[in-house]
Amino acid sequence: MVLKEIDSNKFRDMVRVATHRMGRNAEFVNSLNVFPVPDGDTGTNMNLTIESGAKAVAENPSTSVGDLTESLAKGMLMGARGNSGVISSQLFRGIYKATQGMKTLNAQELANAFSNGVATAYKAVMKPVEGTILTVARVAAQEGANKANETDDVEEVMEAIVDGAKKSLKTTPDLLPVLKQVGVVDSGGQGLLFIYEGFLEGILGENFADRYQPDEGEMDEMINAMHHQSVQTQLSTQDIENGYCTEIMVDLTADIPNKKPFNLEEFRNHLSEIGDSLLAVSDDEVAKVHVHTEHPGEVFAYGSQFGQLGKIKIDNMRIQHETIVNDSDEQQESVDFAVIAVASGNGVRKLFESEGVNRIISGGQTMNPSTQDIIDAIKKSGAQKAIVLPNNGNIVMAAKQAAEVSEIPVGIVPTKTISQGLTAMLSFDPDLSVEENVDSMTEDLEAVVSGEVTQANRDTTINDVEVHANDYLGIIDGDIEVDHPDLVTATVNMVEKMLDEDSEIITIMFGRDSNKKQADEVVANLEAKHDDLEFEVHDGGQPVYNFLISVE
Amino acid sequence: MAVKIKTKNGLIDISNGVIATVVGSAATSNYGVVGMASKNAIRDGVDVILNRANYKRGVVVKSEDNEITVDVYIIVGYGLKISEVSRNVQDSVKFSLKNQLGIDTRAVNVIVQSVKVLDE
Numbered sequence: 001m002v003l004k005e006i007d008s009n010k011f012r013d014m015v016r017v018a019t020h021r022m023g024r025n026a027e028f029v030n031s032l033n034v035f036p037v038p039d040g041d042t043g044t045n046m047n048l049t050i051e052s053g054a055k056a057v058a059e060n061p062s063t064s065v066g067d068l069t070e071s072l073a074k075g076m077l078m079g080a081r082g083n084s085g086v087i088s089s090q091l092f093r094g095i096y097k098a099t100q101g102m103k104t105l106n107a108q109e110l111a112n113a114f115s116n117g118v119a120t121a122y123k124a125v126m127k128p129v130e131g132t133i134l135t136v137a138r139v140a141a142q143e144g145a146n147k148a149n150e151t152d153d154v155e156e157v158m159e160a161i162v163d164g165a166k167k168s169l170k171t172t173p174d175l176l177p178v179l180k181q182v183g184v185v186d187s188g189g190q191g192l193l194f195i196y197e198g199f200l201e202g203i204l205g206e207n208f209a210d211r212y213q214p215d216e217g218e219m220d221e222m223i224n225a226m227h228h229q230s231v232q233t234q235l236s237t238q239d240i241e242n243g244y245c246t247e248i249m250v251d252l253t254a255d256i257p258n259k260k261p262f263n264l265e266e267f268r269n270h271l272s273e274i275g276d277s278l279l280a281v282s283d284d285e286v287a288k289v290h291v292h293t294e295h296p297g298e299v300f301a302y303g304s305q306f307g308q309l310g311k312i313k314i315d316n317m318r319i320q321h322e323t324i325v326n327d328s329d330e331q332q333e334s335v336d337f338a339v340i341a342v343a344s345g346n347g348v349r350k351l352f353e354s355e356g357v358n359r360i361i362s363g364g365q366t367m368n369p370s371t372q373d374i375i376d377a378i379k380k381s382g383a384q385k386a387i388v389l390p391n392n393g394n395i396v397m398a399a400k401q402a403a404e405v406s407e408i409p410v411g412i413v414p415t416k417t418i419s420q421g422l423t424a425m426l427s428f429d430p431d432l433s434v435e436e437n438v439d440s441m442t443e444d445l446e447a448v449v450s451g452e453v454t455q456a457n458r459d460t461t462i463n464d465v466e467v468h469a470n471d472y473l474g475i476i477d478g479d480i481e482v483d484h485p486d487l488v489t490a491t492v493n494m495v496e497k498m499l500d501e502d503s504e505i506i507t508i509m510f511g512r513d514s515n516k517k518q519a520d521e522v523v524a525n526l527e528a529k530h531d532d533l534e535f536e537v538h539d540g541g542q543p544v545y546n547f548l549i550s551v552e
Numbered sequence: 553m554a555v556k557i558k559t560k561n562g563l564i565d566i567s568n569g570v571i572a573t574v575v576g577s578a579a580t581s582n583y584g585v586v587g588m589a590s591k592n593a594i595r596d597g598v599d600v601i602l603n604r605a606n607y608k609r610g611v612v613v614k615s616e617d618n619e620i621t622v623d624v625y626i627i628v629g630y631g632l633k634i635s636e637v638s639r640n641v642q643d644s645v646k647f648s649l650k651n652q653l654g655i656d657t658r659a660v661n662v663i664v665q666s667v668k669v670l671d672e
Contacts, residue, residue, distance in 0.1 A: 036581060037647040080633040083640045087583045093631060123670040124629035126580045126587065355560040425560055505563075536558070537617065 005104040018198025019054040032187035042187040045082030052079020069096040084188035094120025111148035114141040131175030133188030139168035242292040254308035338383035345542030355425040374402035391421040411438035417450035419550030451549040509540030576607030578648035584637035589665035630669040638662040
């Protein structure tokens with residue numbers, strides 16, 4: 001039977017089924033989302049957008065299709081979420097404009113509506129990126145228009161639109177390199193295809209399953225995308241709720257005792273209760289299922305009611321995930337040339353790590369690591385050669401001893417302060433030998449003046465400086481030079497002494513016993529007098545020293 | 553003012569012009585944004601659409617530590633959900649700055665200077 005026109009009831013069906021289809025597949029669309037921002041919400045956004053449109057349609061009692069397309073477009077506009085949501089709202093705005101005042105739609109009018117949708121959608125973009133939802137919409141509308149020239153059957157036109165969208169979606173990775181890189185199709189385009197498929201399903205009603213079948217290849221692509229998603233989200237192993245990735249094929253033609261009639265919808269609904277990441281497709285002969293569940297046995301038992309089980313596959317995703325995590329840990333450890341630094345304080349550690357230090361040994365003024373600690377760190381690095389930055393005068397000896405007994409070549413850069421260590425790291429080059437690195441890294445130490453601010457614990461006189469207990473001391477390259485009861489003043493005075501005409505950059509790390517506000521005060525004080533200096537403030541989190549300062 | 557990033561091989565200094573180009577390109581790649589507008593609406597006109605070379609007139613960058621705040625002045629197509637288009641601009645600007653320049657953005661403020669009616 002040829003369907004000549006879409007009336008308001010048919011259109012309501014189309015919108016309802018499309019919304020349902022989009023909703024059911026929202027998670028899958030999310031998993032494809034890498035462009036323009038890989039935030040994994042395209043499916044959610046498109047779903048909310050079309051739901052808002054569907055709600056407006058449901059609330060409109062009109063029996064005219066033109067009125068309903070208007071409600072759909074307005075509802076989608078109001079509920080538009082995300083880029084893909086805004087684009088689809090505009091697409092349907094164009095469809096509404098083309099169908100204004102029409103009570104029903106014939107094949108030609110349907111095709112025109114989609115074409116006008118695409119024309120409108122393309123207007124609101126400065127530089128259309130091909131390989132996105134816009135491309136999919138455009139090719140789909142084209143195919144629809146071609147088909148409308150041949151037939152007046154709206155079913156065939158809608159089918160052509162769906163096929164066009166599907167064909168175009170497959171080409172998106174070739175048009176958009178970022179998709180190819182990740183190995184997925186465009187998420188927005190996929191979302192639109194689900195909506196269009198829903199329209200077709202709405203038109204065909206119960207005949208949909210006979211006329212329209214997803215193919216095996218699509219299923220495999222979807223499974224890949226699902227797993228791509230699992231790797232992408234860096235969850236910890238304990239967070240995996242459903243631990244077994246289970247895949248079965250059910251041969252629906254096989255004769256088995258007490259065979260139940262197969263209904264894909266029911267089948268999906270049941271499985272979605274015992275697992276997630278569900279994908280299920282079927283034709284008359286075979287159903288194929290992919291699901292993540294805690295109970296793979298239940299999936300088999302359920303599937304086997306409808307026919308014989310063909311291919312069966314279970315992967316324990318927790319073990320897989322642990323392996324991935326462990327592998328990456330090991331990769332991190334097996335560097336060829338390791339740099340090991342002694343440091344304390346989270347911020348300081350992070351600074352060292354950001355400069356390429358592979359291992360940090362906890363330590364500093366009050367807790368010096370032993371020779372053994374340093375040897376252990378060298379061993380654990382698994383490297384063929386290593387550089388150690390003691391970052392404290394008291395640790396240099398221990399480090400040198402460790403280097404002597406180590407089985408691999410180890411060079412010591414005699415850094416006496418954290419600042420020196422950070423500066424030395426700037427010259428590290430893993431392609432050079434240990435000796436060359438020690439030379440170039442040590443050379444730079446002269447360019448940096450290190451200052452440390454800490455609190456005095458007793459009265460004394462050193463280097464002609466009178467030190468009072470609880471005053472703040474400014475220590476420049478290991479010598480106490482400043483004493484002042486106020487932290488900020490002591491620090492500013494110390495930095496003043498560190499400056500010469502070549503000074504350019506001042507790095508200030510505030511420690512556990514000081515804060516950013518105090519650091520900013522120091523900067524403000526110094527900036528007032530020296531407008532040619534640049535300041536950098538970091539949260540070092542180090543104990544003992546209120547401020548670690550380097551002047552370069 | 554510019555953004556400075558310290559690496560193991562030295563200092564990277566990214567000028568505001570570079571940031572403005574990245575921000576402008578990210579903003580205009582969003583669906584519904586029909587152009588960048590000038591921050592000086594009175595001097596340059598409210599709905600003058602800037603070309604790529606002039607993006608910096610529609611972008612204000614303020615930097616602090618390794619984080620920046622940007623103001624983006626845009627023109628949006630009529631008939632679109634302006635709040636949503638603007639939110640998409642925020643997302644993509646933030647993403648592009650992190651992705652292309654490695655800069656964290658504290659805030660992306662979108663100022664819709666004008667709405668352009670696209671012929672139906």
